[in-house]
Amino acid sequence: MNKYFAAAANVILYFVVFYFTMFAFGRLLAIEAYGKLIEANPSLHLVFIFGVTMLLYWLLFKLNLVVGNTERQSFVQAVKFVKLPPKMVVFSLLIGLAGALASLGLLEIVSLKEVFPDLEANVDSMMGSGNFLLIVATLGILFPALEEVIFRGLIFNELKKAMPMWIAVVLQMIGYVAVQPSAGFMLISVVTGTVYCLIYMIARSLWAPIIVQMTAMSLFFIGYKLDVGKGWMNSDPAAIAITLVGVAGMIALTIWLNRRNRDVQPTMTF
Numbered sequence: 001m002n003k004y005f006a007a008a009a010n011v012i013l014y015f016v017v018f019y020f021t022m023f024a025f026g027r028l029l030a031i032e033a034y035g036k037l038i039e040a041n042p043s044l045h046l047v048f049i050f051g052v053t054m055l056l057y058w059l060l061f062k063l064n065l066v067v068g069n070t071e072r073q074s075f076v077q078a079v080k081f082v083k084l085p086p087k088m089v090v091f092s093l094l095i096g097l098a099g100a101l102a103s104l105g106l107l108e109i110v111s112l113k114e115v116f117p118d119l120e121a122n123v124d125s126m127m128g129s130g131n132f133l134l135i136v137a138t139l140g141i142l143f144p145a146l147e148e149v150i151f152r153g154l155i156f157n158e159l160k161k162a163m164p165m166w167i168a169v170v171l172q173m174i175g176y177v178a179v180q181p182s183a184g185f186m187l188i189s190v191v192t193g194t195v196y197c198l199i200y201m202i203a204r205s206l207w208a209p210i211i212v213q214m215t216a217m218s219l220f221f222i223g224y225k226l227d228v229g230k231g232w233m234n235s236d237p238a239a240i241a242i243t244l245v246g247v248a249g250m251i252a253l254t255i256w257l258n259r260r261n262r263d264v265q266p267t268m269t270f
């Protein structure tokens with residue numbers, strides 16, 4: 001029973017830290033100076049949330065406030081920031097590239113946009129105003145890293161201590177889906193939340209899904225900004241074909257990564 005209590009308590013703790021940080025910075029928007037700063041550079045709001053949330057997670061382990069952390073693991077050890085071999089980095093980049101291609105194709109499927117009009121609206125809202133490079137840095141790099149830390153590095157690792165692996169995969173995916181901003185993103189996150197977790201399990205390092213998601217999101221936002229595919233994905237069949245190629249690429253590369261990594265035992269953390 002103790003292991004179930006510890007897992008539940010820690011999962012709740014990780015969510016509380018994240019939502020407390022979101023709430024605190026939301027309240028700061030009422031302060032005129034901070035509000036004007038964020039109005040001019042909206043992405044800075046996410047930079048601050050990322051920095052403070054990561055600091056608080058680090059402090060949880062530094063001060064040994066995590067329930068059941070008898071081995072006194074550090075934050076880096078707990079989430080498995082393990083050095084990746086160069087070949088695995090390449091695989092992760094390629095999986096991310098395939099993911100970006102699938103996402104760009106998905107947003108060009110007219111029939112899908114009619115069912116989920118929120119998809120494109122949310123992306124446009126995310127792109128917003130301000131410096132585009134800062135938008136890519138926050139939405140394409142920092143927030144993907146934060147998502148991986150929370151859902152794969154912290155929550156999944158807690159869950160798998162108390163239950164069968166496949167149940168832990170499903171539950172962390174459900175949590176990941178639940179925090180998405182709209183129904184369209186929730187549907188996509190059922191797939192991505194599962195794939196990112198499988199990549200994490202295969203690589204035994206959080207760097208792998210971080211690289212995958214950073215690559216996918218960064219290239220997606222850049223491609224969307226540049227209207228990549230508007231000319232050659234001008235019909236549903238073409239857009240669906242590109243989406244399926246991207247999804248198939250992610251699956252094939254993940255399977256290949258699994259086969260290549262069976263005997264690899266990464267040990268160095270940083």
